[in-house]
Amino acid sequence: MNISVTLLGATGWVGKELVAAITAAPDLTLAAAMARQAAGQDVGLATGGAALGLTVAGSLEEALAIPSDVVIDYTAPTAVKGHALAAIAAGRAVVVGTSGLTGEDYTEIDEAARKAGVGVIAAGNYSITAALMQRFALLAARHVADVEVIDYASAKKPDVPSGTARELAERLSQVRMEATSRPVGELIGPQESRGATVGRTQVHSVRLPGFVLSCEVLFGAPDERLSIRHDAGSSAAPYVAGTLLAVRRVREQIGLRRGLDTLLD
Ligand SMILES: NC(=O)C1=CN([C@@H]2O[C@H](COP(=O)(O)OP(=O)(O)OC[C@H]3O[C@@H](n4cnc5c(N)ncnc54)[C@H](OP(=O)(O)O)[C@@H]3O)[C@@H](O)[C@H]2O)C=CC1
Numbered sequence: 366m367n368i369s370v371t372l373l374g375a376t377g378w379v380g381k382e383l384v385a386a387i388t389a390a391p392d393l394t395l396a397a398a399m400a401r402q403a404a405g406q407d408v409g410l411a412t413g414g415a416a417l418g419l420t421v422a423g424s425l426e427e428a429l430a431i432p433s434d435v436v437i438d439y440t441a442p443t444a445v446k447g448h449a450l451a452a453i454a455a456g457r458a459v460v461v462g463t464s465g466l467t468g469e470d471y472t473e474i475d476e477a478a479r480k481a482g483v484g485v486i487a488a489g490n491y492s493i494t495a496a497l498m499q500r501f502a503l504l505a506a507r508h509v510a511d512v513e514v515i516d517y518a519s520a521k522k523p524d525v526p527s528g529t530a531r532e533l534a535e536r537l538s539q540v541r542m543e544a545t546s547r548p549v550g551e552l553i554g555p556q557e558s559r560g561a562t563v564g565r566t567q568v569h570s571v572r573l574p575g576f577v578l579s580c581e582v583l584f585g586a587p588d589e590r591l592s593i594r595h596d597a598g599s600s601a602a603p604y605v606a607g608t609l610l611a612v613r614r615v616r617e618q619i620g621l622r623r624g625l626d627t628l629l630d
């Protein structure tokens with residue numbers, strides 16, 4: 366069955382790749398696309414491809430006025446929550462790619478989705494290999510008590526920690542054992558040195574030129590260490606397959622599902 370899609374953030378780094386992939390997929394139709402600066406232009410031309418005969422919507426209202434089955438969001442951390450709640454209120458299933466949402470934000474989105482009877486899938490990272498990092502880390506956390514997350518990104522990334530690191534830390538916190546390191550609150554010196562506590566896990570964010578996005582999960586045990594690391598390259602191609610997998614699966618559920626790894630079995 367064909368799935369019609371509304372894409373928010375169509376002219377962005379990820380959005381452009383998704384326009385090409387959705388229009389090439391035989392089971393998907395690009396029903397609407399939103400980006401403010403390219404409003405009124407042909408979506409294909411605005412994203413560096415051939416004309417598609419579909420005009421870029423300049424606002425969320427305009428985009429949601431066109432019927433579709435699923436709304437994808439790859440916009441900005443400041444906008445994504447409002448977009449998701451509006452799409453849910455309009456009865457659409459939602460796939461969240463944009464980073465920056467907290468656990469509390471997701472609780473609110475889950476409640477709204479359950480009330481509206483629609484599904485939402487959110488993944489901090491839609492790359493299959495990043496999902497495998499998460500899967501392996503969750504397995505390791507059942508056997509090794511001490512774990513911390515290091516989040517590396519470009520100097521320009523506006524949100525902290527990355528969606529990848531935040532989701533990973535929250536998921537680790539659900540399964541991990543009690544750490545053996547001294548509690549952060551009992552340490553001598555600036556507590557910020559120990560990073561941010563996300564759930565029950567310390568996250569250390571590095572923001573430097575020369576990085577795209579990497580995430581490292583460090584496990585420590587007496588006299589040994591385990592490091593599981595994902596490094597993203599400079600193209601947005603790795604996020605396409607996972608995002609479209611979520612688009613194809615999101616209408617099977619009601620409420621929120623977090624993590625691409627939960628779709629991999
Ligand atoms: N989950 C995952 O696997 C991944 C997540 N991300 C996350 O996705 C988000 C987008 O990333 P990226 O594609 O690099 O971003 P870009 O800045 O390249 O693109 C953002 C897109 O959204 C639009 N946009 C920006 N701000 C707003 C706004 N306030 N309201 C509506 N539209 C807006 C932009 O167009 P205009 O400004 O003209 O409106 C543009 O089309 C980030 O949070 C990033 O961290 C990125 C890669 C993978």
Ligand SMILES: O=C(O)C1=N[C@H](C(=O)O)C[C@H](O)C1
Nearest residue numbers: 464489522527528529578597
């Ligand atoms: O901002 C980015 O660029 C990315 N953000 C995502 C995140 O916050 O985890 C992931 C992606 O690798 C790139």
